[in-house]
Amino acid sequence: MKKSLGPKTLVYPTPVFAIGTYDSLHRPNVMIVAWAGICNSQPPSVAISLRKATHSYGNLVRRQVFTLSVPSEDHVQQADYCGLVSGREMDKFAATGLTPTQAEHVDAPYVAEFPLVLECKIVHTIELGLHTQFVGQILDVKADESVLGPGDSLDIKKVRPLLFAPDTQSYYGVGEFVAKAFSTRQPPK
Amino acid sequence: MKKSLGPKTLVYPTPVFAIGTYDSLHRPNVMIVAWAGICNSQPPSVAISLRKATHSYGNLVRRQVFTLSVPSEDHVQQADYCGLVSGREMDKFAATGLTPTQAEHVDAPYVAEFPLVLECKIVHTIELGLHTQFVGQILDVKADESVLGPGDSLDIKKVRPLLFAPDTQSYYGVGEFVAKAFSTRQPPK
Numbered sequence: 001m002k003k004s005l006g007p008k009t010l011v012y013p014t015p016v017f018a019i020g021t022y023d024s025l026h027r028p029n030v031m032i033v034a035w036a037g038i039c040n041s042q043p044p045s046v047a048i049s050l051r052k053a054t055h056s057y058g059n060l061v062r063r064q065v066f067t068l069s070v071p072s073e074d075h076v077q078q079a080d081y082c083g084l085v086s087g088r089e090m091d092k093f094a095a096t097g098l099t100p101t102q103a104e105h106v107d108a109p110y111v112a113e114f115p116l117v118l119e120c121k122i123v124h125t126i127e128l129g130l131h132t133q134f135v136g137q138i139l140d141v142k143a144d145e146s147v148l149g150p151g152d153s154l155d156i157k158k159v160r161p162l163l164f165a166p167d168t169q170s171y172y173g174v175g176e177f178v179a180k181a182f183s184t185r186q187p188p189k
Numbered sequence: 190m191k192k193s194l195g196p197k198t199l200v201y202p203t204p205v206f207a208i209g210t211y212d213s214l215h216r217p218n219v220m221i222v223a224w225a226g227i228c229n230s231q232p233p234s235v236a237i238s239l240r241k242a243t244h245s246y247g248n249l250v251r252r253q254v255f256t257l258s259v260p261s262e263d264h265v266q267q268a269d270y271c272g273l274v275s276g277r278e279m280d281k282f283a284a285t286g287l288t289p290t291q292a293e294h295v296d297a298p299y300v301a302e303f304p305l306v307l308e309c310k311i312v313h314t315i316e317l318g319l320h321t322q323f324v325g326q327i328l329d330v331k332a333d334e335s336v337l338g339p340g341d342s343l344d345i346k347k348v349r350p351l352l353f354a355p356d357t358q359s360y361y362g363v364g365e366f367v368a369k370a371f372s373t374r375q376p377p378k
């Protein structure tokens with residue numbers, strides 16, 4: 001029997017992504033978003049949602065580009081801090097010791113220490129209510145060599161991304177391999 | 190040193206969500222999406238992206254409602270099958286033995302066996318390229334009592350949602366608790 005929990009923003013898994021932008025003085029900033037995900041295959045695109053009140057919102061509107069860096073479990077404290085504090089009040093790169101690095105294809109900084117990075121230019125801006133959704137076309141994906149497997153495939157167990165559990169305000173890691181995808185067109189037993 | 194992997198739809202974690210719709214004859218269908226995520230807090234909304242070629246696309250455009258059911262690890266074979274086969278060629282509920290259940294707030298079926306369900310009405314339809322993004326306002330969240338913790342909070346370790354790793358076409362489970370979120374405004378050491 002299912003119990004109604006009301007209208008809530010509650011699905012699992014929910015990601016933890018670090019959005020890198022420059023402000024009007026070209027100072028690097030990083031914020032954390034969890035309302036996000038891949039939204040299109042061609043052109044490859046990722047959607048991120050932010051409140052207008054955030055410092056990064058103005059940076060995104062002004063420059064129309066961003067990076068998305070995926071923190072590993074090792075950087076949970078830095079990621080959590082970047083999700084709590086505003087770039088208006090604090091240089092979060094300096095405060096956390098994380099290293100802003102200029103992206104190759106867009107004028108935005110990424111987090112050098114995070115193992116997986118997407119470089120994106122904004123192609124759609126959609127007003128949804130409290131949040132504005134920015135759809136970023138992915139111009140490049142970059143990954144640390146240490147998280148790559150055979151054929152330069154990205155090994156999720158080496159990336160060790162964080163999962164955010166909104167309801168209990170907790171972070172979890174990635175668990176065990178469960179199954180291969182697209183394995184059979186035969187109905188399961 | 191980061192290695193360029195090119196413009197790809199590649200971030201971790203990526204979800205596995207089962208989208209429930211009725212077709213023009215009110216026959217229930219379920220498909221799997223991975224290009225999806227929460228996109229707005231007020232009104233609470235979730236975004237899902239589908240190709241126009243899918244059977245569900247027509248159902249969504251016609252009826253403007255859907256359910257989103259989150260499969261657990263136990264249902265990986267059924268979920269994988271529903272992601273491979275089209276509702277045009279097969280009654281996927283019958284083939285998998287999954288049970289279509291009428292939602293309470295929208296005219297769409299959900300998957301009774303999956304522990305977490307969102308009932309959604311479409312409030313935005315956005316053409317992004319190969320994929321069309323449907324933004325669904327979440328009218329209710331329902332969960333099996335067996336996956337609830339203290340205060341009816343949703344326990345991710347009981348839901349046991351699947352993670353999809355696009356690059357290796359594999360499913361993974363949720364791992365261990367890593368940290369509490371929003372824990373301190375003090376910069377990490």
